[in-house]
Amino acid sequence: MNRQKYPADQCLSERNGHLFIEDCDTLKLVEDFGSPLFVVSEQQLRNNYRQYKRAFSQHWPNGQVDILPANKANWNTAVRTILSQEGAGADIYSEGELYSALACNVRRDLISVNGGGKSDDMLRRCIQAGVRITVEDLDEPERINRIAATLNTSAKIRFRVKPDFPNLWKKTDFAAESTSIDMGIQLYKSGIPAQYLEELGKQVLQMKNVELTGLHFHGGRHHNSLWYWRGLMKRYAQLVVHLCQAWGGYQPKELDIGGGFATERDPHSKLGIREDTVLTWFTYPLELALYSLSVSARYRVMSALIEKALIKIPGRKRAPTIEDYAEAAVGTFRDTLIRSGLDISNVRLQVEPGRGFYGNTGIHLSSVRKFKRQTQPLQMNWVLTDTTYFFMSGGVYEHNLHEFCVANKVDQPAKHIADVVGQSCYADRILPLVKVPDIAEGDVIAFLDMGAYQEVSAANFNALPRPGVVLVNGDQAEWIKLPETIEDVYRRDRIPERLRQNDGLNPVTPFSQEARHA
Structure with a gap:
């Protein structure tokens, strides 16, 4: 077992030359469920929640610590149900994600509804559900106050703030442009600019049907270093203190530090x-x-x-552990608040992790269709798979370089430099210029750290049906999202009747049983 690649506390292992997730042989999973296939480890999911809860609670003895995993990273209802059983809250960014959270019994007071441009209908639903509304627009508090008054109730809100970060001068990993983290945060759409917060807070504190429960900030994955988190939390804490003083000694009940923690293997922006x-x-x-x-x-x-010169080697450097992140982020945040004289007794700390929370819970399995070679005029190899980077769109947008292995040959040495490519008509370079062992048709490629942002961003380019998702628990495996069929891909399409009548063609549609068996 390669413990550098598969740390002991994770769900992956090597047994007799095969990759296992929990106690399931990945080759057997492909045999039973087909490929391409997303696979999620239930035990890793539960362990990650407990690890986050333990690590962040250790550095915030002043009050309760709530872990609110980001639904945008993985909104599968079985995954969400497991997290609800563990006591996790949810970071929500859309009506669809709110639907998932409410349907899967997330505690209402642990749901943080983020995002700008919320409709009145969305705000009304949030107020009726009793969730936290994270405010991003200047007119949002007044609209919430008005809607809550018509419902004869009070709404609980927080401001998503946008501090200034002149101290974060290193290059951001988020943007393709070469710019600093400070500029990257300033250019990002979310959050209320600091210039408006003093006056807005004073107005909200006078509203009858709104309770300002605290403040929220989400910096995101600009850099995986502890330096970034110390600098981020110091400036955020300074803004918290400033606002509490400007609002006449305001005492927050909860402070949310958002997310942006990296997975240990950290594929983000590593494509170079x-x-x-x-x-x-x-x-x-x-x-x-x-x-x-x-x-x-x-x-x-x-x-x-x-x-x-151009060969890619995934996983050259590991990111800090979640314990290291908790110490750097919460330790800096707490110390800055206390040194500034803010009373944080019984203040709840909330954390909204995404990729760092879900990433290592999932893998993606794909079968090799061909190993294609060229020696003239340029030496080049391609591993043609039955998947596509359109099934991993989140990673493509972020220039991810995922670690991988040939699941039935994990103990064999790398011999060739090749592009691992998908089946779409694009170049579809999932893993460009990586080292692979001898490859044969039917081998299985396992792409690691696929639990966050990948399956939920899958697309149907080339009318390709999206893969299903299997949950493993020990040696048991079962569907938690069925794979699409070609009929599913076209299910929303409609051909106007006038086209059917005037085309002079056979009236049988291409999606009917008759056409499929013609």
């Missing part, structure tokens, strides 16, 4: 988009210069360049 751009400034002029050589010599040099 910026580095490749820099390299291209050198490789393209070099390529032009090589035109002075013979054709064969030019391709030999370019082949060597691919092998030596």
Whole structure:
């Protein structure tokens, strides 16, 4: 077992040359359920909640600590039900996510409804449900107050604040542009700019049907370092203290520090988009210069360049542990508040993790269709799979480079440099220029850390049916989301009757039983 790749506290292991998730052989999962396939570990999900709860509570002895995993990262109802059983809250960003949280019995007072531009209908539903409304728009408190008055009740709200961060000068991982974390946060749409908060708070504290329970801030995954979290929490805490003083000694009941913690293997922004751009400034002029050589010599040099300079190696560096993150973030936040004289006795601390919480709970399995080779004029290899990066759109947007293995050959050495590619008509380079062992048709590729943002962002490009999701618990496995059929892909389509009458073609639709069996 490779303990660097699969830490002892995680759900993955190597047994007799095969990758196991909990006690399920991934090859048997593909045999039983087909591929491509998303797989979620129930025990890892439960363990992650308990680990987060324990780590953050250790550094916040002043009051209750609530873990509110981000529904946007994984809104599967079975996953959400497991977390509700554990006592987790939920970070919500849409009406659909709110539906999931309410249907899966999340405690109402532990639901944080975030996002700007909420409709009156959405606000009314939140007030009736008794959830926390995280305010992002300047007119939102007055609208909430008005709607709550018509319902003869009071609404609980928090401000999502947007502090200034001149201390965060390192380059953000979020943007393709090369810019600082400070600029990245300022350019991001969410949060109420600090310039409006003093006056807005004074207005809200006078409203009869609104209770300001506390403050909320979400920085996101700009950088995986502890330096980032210490700098982030220091400035946030300073703004909290400033606002409490400006509001005449306001005492918050809860303070939410959001999320943005990395998974330990941390695939985020590791595809090297910026580095490749820099390299291209050198490789393209070099390529032009090589035109002075013979054709064969030019391709030999370019082949060597691919092998030596452009190869991708996932997982070169591990991110901090969640215990390290908790110490850096909460320790800095708490110390800054206390040194500034703010009374935080019985103040609840809330945390809204996403990728760091769900990432290592899931993997994606895909079968190899072909191993394609080319030796002339340029040496290149491709591993053609039955999946696509459109089933992993969240990772594509974030330039993720996921660690992987050949699930039935985990103990075999890497021999070839290849692109692991998907089945769509795009280039579909899921893993560009990585090292693989000898590959054969029917081998299974396991993409790791697929529990957050991947399956929930899957798309139907090329009319490809999206994969299903299987939950494993020990040696048991069962569907928690069925795979789509081709009929499912076209289910919402409608052909106007006038087109059917005038096309002069067979009236049998392509989605009917008759057409499928013609």
